[in-house]
Amino acid sequence: MSLLLTAEDWQTIGLTIKLAGTVTLCLFVIGTPIAWWLGRTTSRLKGPIGAVVALPLVLPPSVLGFYLLLAMGPYGFIGHFTNWLGVHPLPFTFWGLVVASVFYSLPFMVQPLQNAFEAVGDKPLEAAATLRAAPWDAFFSVALPMALPGFLTGGILTFAHTVGEFGVVLMIGGNLPGETRVASVQIYDHVEAMEYAGAHRLSAVMLVFSFLVLLGLYAWRPNPKKA
Amino acid sequence: MAADTIDLDLTLRWPEFTLQVAQSLPGRGVTALFGHSGSGKTTLLRCVAGLERPQGTLRFKGRTWQDAGSFVPPHRRPLGYVFQDANLFPHLSVLGNLRYGMKRAGRGSADISAIVELLGIGHLLERKPARLSGGERQRVGIARALALQPELLLMDEPLSALDIKRKQEILPYLERLHNELDIPILYVTHAPAEVLRLADHVVMMGGGQVQASLPLREAVALPGTPLFAGQSHVAVIQARADEASEGLRLLQVAGQTLRVPEDACSSCQPGKTLRLQLAARDVSISLLHLPEVSINNQLQVRVVDIAPAAHPVNVLVRLELGDGQLLFAEITRASRERLELHPGMLVWALVKAVALAGDLAA
Amino acid sequence: MFKRCQHLLIGAALALGIGVAHAEKVTIAAAADLKYAMADVAQAFEKTHPDDKLDIVYGSSGKALTQIQQGAPYDLYFSADIDYPRELEKAGLVVGKITPYAFGRIVLWSTTLDASKMTLQSLASPDIKHIAIANPKHAPYGMRAVEAIKAAGVWDKVEPKLVYAETVPHAAQLVESGNAQVAVLSLSLVLNPQIASKGKYWLIPDKLHQPLEQAYAITKHGEHNAAAKAFAQYMAQPQARAIMQRYGFVLPGELK
Numbered sequence: 001m002s003l004l005l006t007a008e009d010w011q012t013i014g015l016t017i018k019l020a021g022t023v024t025l026c027l028f029v030i031g032t033p034i035a036w037w038l039g040r041t042t043s044r045l046k047g048p049i050g051a052v053v054a055l056p057l058v059l060p061p062s063v064l065g066f067y068l069l070l071a072m073g074p075y076g077f078i079g080h081f082t083n084w085l086g087v088h089p090l091p092f093t094f095w096g097l098v099v100a101s102v103f104y105s106l107p108f109m110v111q112p113l114q115n116a117f118e119a120v121g122d123k124p125l126e127a128a129a130t131l132r133a134a135p136w137d138a139f140f141s142v143a144l145p146m147a148l149p150g151f152l153t154g155g156i157l158t159f160a161h162t163v164g165e166f167g168v169v170l171m172i173g174g175n176l177p178g179e180t181r182v183a184s185v186q187i188y189d190h191v192e193a194m195e196y197a198g199a200h201r202l203s204a205v206m207l208v209f210s211f212l213v214l215l216g217l218y219a220w221r222p223n224p225k226k227a
Numbered sequence: 228m229a230a231d232t233i234d235l236d237l238t239l240r241w242p243e244f245t246l247q248v249a250q251s252l253p254g255r256g257v258t259a260l261f262g263h264s265g266s267g268k269t270t271l272l273r274c275v276a277g278l279e280r281p282q283g284t285l286r287f288k289g290r291t292w293q294d295a296g297s298f299v300p301p302h303r304r305p306l307g308y309v310f311q312d313a314n315l316f317p318h319l320s321v322l323g324n325l326r327y328g329m330k331r332a333g334r335g336s337a338d339i340s341a342i343v344e345l346l347g348i349g350h351l352l353e354r355k356p357a358r359l360s361g362g363e364r365q366r367v368g369i370a371r372a373l374a375l376q377p378e379l380l381l382m383d384e385p386l387s388a389l390d391i392k393r394k395q396e397i398l399p400y401l402e403r404l405h406n407e408l409d410i411p412i413l414y415v416t417h418a419p420a421e422v423l424r425l426a427d428h429v430v431m432m433g434g435g436q437v438q439a440s441l442p443l444r445e446a447v448a449l450p451g452t453p454l455f456a457g458q459s460h461v462a463v464i465q466a467r468a469d470e471a472s473e474g475l476r477l478l479q480v481a482g483q484t485l486r487v488p489e490d491a492c493s494s495c496q497p498g499k500t501l502r503l504q505l506a507a508r509d510v511s512i513s514l515l516h517l518p519e520v521s522i523n524n525q526l527q528v529r530v531v532d533i534a535p536a537a538h539p540v541n542v543l544v545r546l547e548l549g550d551g552q553l554l555f556a557e558i559t560r561a562s563r564e565r566l567e568l569h570p571g572m573l574v575w576a577l578v579k580a581v582a583l584a585g586d587l588a589a
Numbered sequence: 590m591f592k593r594c595q596h597l598l599i600g601a602a603l604a605l606g607i608g609v610a611h612a613e614k615v616t617i618a619a620a621a622d623l624k625y626a627m628a629d630v631a632q633a634f635e636k637t638h639p640d641d642k643l644d645i646v647y648g649s650s651g652k653a654l655t656q657i658q659q660g661a662p663y664d665l666y667f668s669a670d671i672d673y674p675r676e677l678e679k680a681g682l683v684v685g686k687i688t689p690y691a692f693g694r695i696v697l698w699s700t701t702l703d704a705s706k707m708t709l710q711s712l713a714s715p716d717i718k719h720i721a722i723a724n725p726k727h728a729p730y731g732m733r734a735v736e737a738i739k740a741a742g743v744w745d746k747v748e749p750k751l752v753y754a755e756t757v758p759h760a761a762q763l764v765e766s767g768n769a770q771v772a773v774l775s776l777s778l779v780l781n782p783q784i785a786s787k788g789k790y791w792l793i794p795d796k797l798h799q800p801l802e803q804a805y806a807i808t809k810h811g812e813h814n815a816a817a818k819a820f821a822q823y824m825a826q827p828q829a830r831a832i833m834q835r836y837g838f839v840l841p842g843e844l845k
Contacts, residue, residue, distance in 0.1 A: 069762070069763075069766050069768065070766050072768070073766040073767040073768045074767040074768075075766070075767050076766075079767070089768070091763075091766075091768040092719060092752045092768065123310070123314050124314065124316060126278050126301075126308075126310075126314075127308070127310065127314045127315075127316070128302075128316075128327075129277075129278070129300070129301040129302045130276060130278075130301055130302075130306065130307065130308035130328075130372070130381075131302075131327050131328030131331060131332075131371070131372075131375065132302050132303075132328055132331035132332045132375065133302055133327075133328075133331055134300075134302050135302075137302075137331070138302075141327070142316060142318075145318040146316075146317065146318055148318075170755055171759075172768075174719075174721075174752030174753055174754070174763070175724060175752070175753035175754075175755075176752060176753070189724060189726050189727060192649070192651060192724070192726070192727035192728075192755075193651075193726045193727035194651060194655070194727075
């Protein structure tokens with residue numbers, strides 16, 4: 001079974017999983033406060049900010065990748081920031097892909113979370129307050145558990161979306177093996193080089209893997225009917 | 228300001244509604260906040276809880292919960308809140324819900340078997356809220372608030388989301404609560420029946436303002452009181468249960484005796500204080516004591532005043548018992564003239580039916 | 590009334606049909622880097638052949654190969670790698686000769702450094718952090734870049750600094766955005782008016798790498814297309830060659 005693909009191909013799969021996992025975790029942390037605010041605010045900024053968050057849904061990935069490449073370079077604002085931090089520039093690095101993917105997959109995490117938080121509503125949190133829970137406490141002990149289905153959906157969507165990410169990676173990754181050469185790019189390279197058999201095999205493995213992941217996660221979802 | 232009261236001076240301005248209340252509420256017993264929907268009673272309750280942020284001051288038994296410079300958030304106020312629809316946490320079992328507040332109030336390992344028994348939820352502890360009936364959920368909601376041992380209990384129309392059967396099921400629990408707890412309870416309701424059965428003090432609200440704040444006995448006596456909204460007045464008096472003989476239970480009130488069927492008062496142990504409701508319609512007046520009449524219950528009373536009744540052909544006669552408690556009798560004008568009733572007269576009130584709060588069916 | 594409409598329709602159809610019979614359309618698949626050069630050549634051709642229309646589709650030569658194999662309606666095929674038309678020839682999909690139009694040359698290019706003063710050895714310098722080349726796995730220019738770097742003896746030092754772009758223009762983009770300091774590009778790209786003003790280049794000696802023969806051919810689809818034949822012949826004429834050379838598409842003997 002392990003000889004089904006080349007060592008290089010397996011490396012790209014490992015990298016893809018690492019990227020998707022890292023991005024999902026990052027977005028849990030980044031997306032939650034944004035979704036919380038969007039789900040509960042009455043400010044007039046809710047519409048515009050919601051629209052900005054949803055932008056990556058409609059932007060062609062290569063457009064996003066192109067602008068991120070400029071922004072992360074030495075002349076762009078992200079590049080200036082990494083420079084100021086004294087950190088290695090982001091293009092052609094794994095963490096550069098993580099940053100780009102966080103932008104690219106943001107709405108896939110924020111929107112399900114936002115819906116989940118909206119569904120929680122004010123009442124449970126008021127109940128928590130009357131039961132001596134301070135605001136952070138109420139968030140972690142009531143809002144979060146009640147919004148769990150949203151976290152599951154957001155996590156699955158983000159992971160799957162990042163696994164499939166291509167246009168953005170192509171633009172800013174530099175296609176470096178073990179660093180930025182993810183499975184989707186590898187499949188594309190196989191096709192470009194007309195190694196169709198290799199492309200078929202790698203695609204098949206990715207398809208099966210993705211399906212198993214989704215199957216496992218969907219089967220595990222808590223069923224509200226079971227007490 | 229007495230240190231045993233709840234002092235409010237609050238203003239809350241919303242686009243279409245303004246709440247403005249300056250009152251001093253009793254620091255013990257059940258105070259009903261009574262009015263129609265939109266009168267501001269729930270809003271007032273939420274202000275007391277700290278779930279809304281009005282302007283003004285709020286002091287609970289001398290402790291400042293809110294003033295111009297400070298605001299104690301709800302999680303730091305020693306209160307319990309019962310919501311209109313229980314508002315239980317769906318992801319926790321009944322026991323989990325009960326323990327939630329307890330842990331945070333420093334009572335994590337306290338013994339709550341008394342509360343569980345009081346509300347009859349012992350067999351529900353492992354269930355999730357989704358598998359409880361409406362009435363069960365409400366009882367758990369009450370237990371959850373009580374488990375904190377709050378110093379103030381706030382209840383927002385706890386019975387309004389229930390059907391009649393459930394209401395009847397829970398009212399006894401609430402009465403037990405009232406009798407067994409020593410803490411003040413603010414009880415929001417629009418149902419006069421609940422006020423009559425539970426309240427010691429009534430705050431009548433409308434349009435975001437307090438229209439009247441009276442002890443119950445005065446609230447029911449108020450001419451045209453919104454409590455009765457055009458229906459027959461009901462007097463609420465306290466009596467003490469006594470022995471039973473010949474299938475009848477004796478109740479002592481103001482030195483006189485009432486008799487009710489013994490089996491209609493299942494928990495009337497001798498010495499127990501009971502709340503009785505007497506509808507004005509069910510009370511007749513006689514100038515003389517009548518031993519040769521089938522009506523067993525005859526109380527000697529003094530006429531206090533006579534006012535028009537809701538029905539134009541009748542009048543409402545206010546009668547006072549020896550201990551100051553009040554009764555009403557609704558009679559025709561013609562009868563009043565025939566008997567030549569006037570304030571100060573000593574007459575007999577003939578009580579045809581007596582409703583007992585909590586234990587007797589009407 | 591209806592009869593009159595019918596007459597009109599038939600008349601119109603005949604007129605169109607006659608019109609079509611005189612003017613000919615040629616559909617051409619051309620390698621992406623030919624964009625500016627071909628546009629100029631096509632313009633010149635259409636001036637002398639006013640009845641013929643050229644419809645040029647630019648893209649990856651490899652993709653065009655696959656499409657033609659699957660029956661895409663191209664009459665002429667201009668490929669950046671002569672191996673592709675040769676494949677078509679094997680399958681019997683080529684009519685006539687496969688004619689070279691250029692031998693690809695590679696250059697070093699930078700917007701921040703003066704590349705005209707560099708050599709391949711300069712790439713080993715620690716000042717240069719990233720060097721962009723087209724992915725050698727599938728881009729011929731990328732393969733040649735790797736060959737040249739190896740032939741110059743600096744592969745070990747340079748390889749860790751390489752970043753792979755999908756195409757040559759993409760590699761240029763990586764330099765323009767400041768993310769790579771130097772790129773190995775095609776000569777035709779750096780002579781492109783869009784790119785030329787942005788930086789300087791150094792022509793890599795062609796003995797350091799395999800030749801990159803670029804050629805064109807008439808496909809089976811264009812077998813009976815007179816205009817296609819005319820254009821194929823026109824490409825070999827001096828006017829067309831002059832334009833091609835100006836854009837860096839040179840045949841041996843034409844330039845340095």
